[in-house]
Amino acid sequence: MSEAPTACLLIIGDEILSGRTQDANLNFLGERLGALGIRLKECRVIPDVPSVIVETLNTCRALYTYVFTTGGIGPTHDDITTACVAEAFGRKVVRHPEAVRRLVNYYGHEPNAARLKMAEVPDGPDVDLIDNGVSIAPGFRIANVYVMAGIPKIAQAMFEALAPTLRRGDPMLSNHVDAVVREGDIAAELTDIQNRYPHVSVGSYPFTSDGKHATSIVARSTDKAAIIAVLAEVEALMRAKGGTPIMGTLL
Amino acid sequence: MSEAPTACLLIIGDEILSGRTQDANLNFLGERLGALGIRLKECRVIPDVPSVIVETLNTCRALYTYVFTTGGIGPTHDDITTACVAEAFGRKVVRHPEAVRRLVNYYGHEPNAARLKMAEVPDGPDVDLIDNGVSIAPGFRIANVYVMAGIPKIAQAMFEALAPTLRRGDPMLSNHVDAVVREGDIAAELTDIQNRYPHVSVGSYPFTSDGKHATSIVARSTDKAAIIAVLAEVEALMRAKGGTPIMGTLL
Missing domain, CATH: 3.40.980.10 (MoaB/Mog-like domain)
Known part of the structure; x- marks a missing residue:
């Protein structure tokens, strides 16, 4: 890199x-x-x-x-x-x-x-x-x-x-997965995921969806495979917490 | 002040x-x-x-x-x-x-x-x-x-x-006057106006109105009378350049 x-x-x-x-x-x-x-x-x-x-x-x-x-x-x-x-x-x-x-x-x-x-x-x-x-x-x-x-x-x-x-570097790629899950309910597991993927920036952004507390987890990295791995874990986590995750498109 | x-x-x-x-x-x-x-x-x-x-x-x-x-x-x-x-x-x-x-x-x-x-x-x-x-x-x-x-x-x-x-100061007041006039056509006179009212910040912002080049002149100051005086001059200037100025509301 x-x-x-x-x-x-x-x-x-x-x-x-x-x-x-x-x-x-x-x-x-x-x-x-x-x-x-x-x-x-x-x-x-x-x-x-x-x-x-x-x-x-x-x-x-x-x-x-x-x-x-x-x-x-x-x-x-x-x-x-x-x-x-x-x-x-x-x-x-x-x-x-x-x-x-x-x-x-x-x-x-x-x-x-x-x-x-x-x-x-x-x-x-x-x-x-x-x-x-x-x-x-x-x-x-x-x-x-x-x-x-x-x-x-x-x-x-x-x-x-x-x-x-302009001189270019490796493009920063990103994707996100959203669900009606409160970020406070997945925070501990997210910290663990972030710690295991230090070269991925994992961001957590709360929002409301039809008045319900929802969370968008964004993964950014130059490493496409790592983004996919992180968001697969987040998706499973959200599902385990009762959410129905919606995966974005890797850009 | x-x-x-x-x-x-x-x-x-x-x-x-x-x-x-x-x-x-x-x-x-x-x-x-x-x-x-x-x-x-x-x-x-x-x-x-x-x-x-x-x-x-x-x-x-x-x-x-x-x-x-x-x-x-x-x-x-x-x-x-x-x-x-x-x-x-x-x-x-x-x-x-x-x-x-x-x-x-x-x-x-x-x-x-x-x-x-x-x-x-x-x-x-x-x-x-x-x-x-x-x-x-x-x-x-x-x-x-x-x-x-x-x-x-x-x-x-x-x-x-x-x-x-919070501790407050004198409120910053502002108003604007807009017209279908190109800012390059009023720039010299605007400089003169700005020089005569140094405690008013006079800003010039071009925009397009129905595809025509237009300009919004914004006056900001704590001095209400000075804003009114500046924009009256700008209004006259715009009119002299063939525009039909529209004055905003002093806020």
Whole structure:
């Protein structure tokens, strides 16, 4: 088993912390990175404050193989991500000729100064544009940092464009088995199962089904056979406790 | 204007980072804390790894007036938040007599060892239970850290139970005005407005309305009159650019 790359997501934006906007990028990236064998280890949601963005980015890019950011790359005064990323790397901000060309082509004339901000990237040989088929404004990569839009549809298109360039690990596989059984009634046996399969992450998530206490047991691992073995044991356990388990599909 | 208390949310759980579960607690807390005049400055989503939980908690509780955690306080092996919080504070884990009494009362007999874990709290005089009307298992406060359930309905009930004990600042008010105007067409004037109202946070959020490019301008401040003044200017600006602005309600 190769050492899997790691990742951190930085969600930049007052609108997420204020509760105005429900984030959807963490959920998307968590699932997609897992499928690519990249371990999303942390997500931080931070406000539109330059010093916080610079410091957090510098902390996280040293800790993880990849850092993804979402938010703050539009044309308005509150779009400060590009300037902050450049500052974090000690680089100047420059206009990327190809990004300018696309904006001019799209608008049919030289865009105004605000829109030209969307063609700005940090200077340096390790900077590439990140395309997307949804909007004309690109994201960019600098070193191990991928700067994406906040709007989920655009962030997702950017991620799919950059995904082929990422180093992959063994994909994280998962499956689950659910039953109308209270997690407190299977907890001791679950601990035993987890202890015997240390390379499988066994999670227990209570929910209610038609007003009854139910539990979903999730097994995650790069080892498909181990997931199948764990969930077979959980299934038998749930049945022994009076439940009628429903097995999910291994993904 | 009094100095507003600050807060950080720690979302603890592999299931959020893996994309299995869409978090709903950040959105709720962001809105509720804003209304109470408490500034949510950061949110971190971290995995079920003890050393990460301990270290992150110790970092964040030193930085902010309040830290709220969600997730990991159930009866199963993957519920490790209480043990980690105790370790972060250098305390032992003890059974809280009142929490035990409630569990015994609910089940009609002494609960099994797994369920008794839900009555555990760190030791110390600065520890209180956090009630909720949904589940029998309480959360707890230790010093400036509030440990809540991950399930949104329970987390919300716990927050409402503890909210009256929090120190409040001036409530953060907000309103917005929307129009079918491209943000790139109003960006320069918006910058000017933001510069003239430095104590109002002016955010610009593009969206599409019936396939047309539209923009929502949000003004946030503790100063109601300033919000009204800012959005009146934005409304006039949008109209001058050919839009038909729709003003929201000041909250």
